[in-house]
Amino acid sequence: MSELGVLEETHLTFRLAPEMELEVRACACEMAKSIRMSTDKVEEVGMAVVEACINAIEHSRAADGQLHLGLAVLGSAEGEEPQVLRITIQDQGVGFDCSKLVPPRIEDNLKSIRKRGWGLKIIEGLMDEVNVLSGEGGTSVVMLKVL
């Protein structure tokens, strides 16, 4: 998908707070609908965005208390037909070590007191490509959904 160009791009900033994930979801779904993504895919985008926001709310400890949303419509320069929606959820929090993440398994989860940790697995299952970059400057989750 690297050969695709950016046809349209929007950046928005939100205050990290309970239920802000619904506002971010609404913006991402609106953009997905505007490029005629199918209803099921729009809903998948919405769920993935909710999970990315919840991870930021719970774990980022961002001193500025903000979450940045980037929405980009990608397509081939010739036809200018939208082909991919790229969603970036970014915080300037404390970051984490991605290599230490252990994917959850339901059989272990059922026996465990802690039943959490599903966010990234859900995002990866619903989106076509996911890249997580995290370090001292914060975390950036880049998600691609093909139309």
Place this chain on the structure above:
Amino acid sequence: MTEGLKLKVERRDGLAVIYTDGYINNQGGEEIAEAAYGLLDEGFTTLLLNLAGTKIVNSIGISILIEIIEKMIEVEGRLSFCDLTPTIEKTFHIMGLAQYASIFPDEQAAVTGLQAGAS
């Protein structure tokens, strides 16, 4: 802020149906758990969660549903789901929930399936 999740419960012969209306987040999940555990205390060990009125869930809410599934396994009961949106159903499959809780397309199919399972 959204309005909280609304719940309705129907008690039938050997089966209780919990209808949800709204967002299943941590608060919504806790409300479902409270209703489910109350029904267990009343003696209902077959519960059906009808999610027709729920379009959005999050993983915190689902983690509470996993707690209910765990409790149902403990008491040899059964929690099933019906009327899920395609995305919620896909999410349950991604998480592997379908191995421990039946998912039916609609309430009619659920009732028929649960009755067949009980006989």
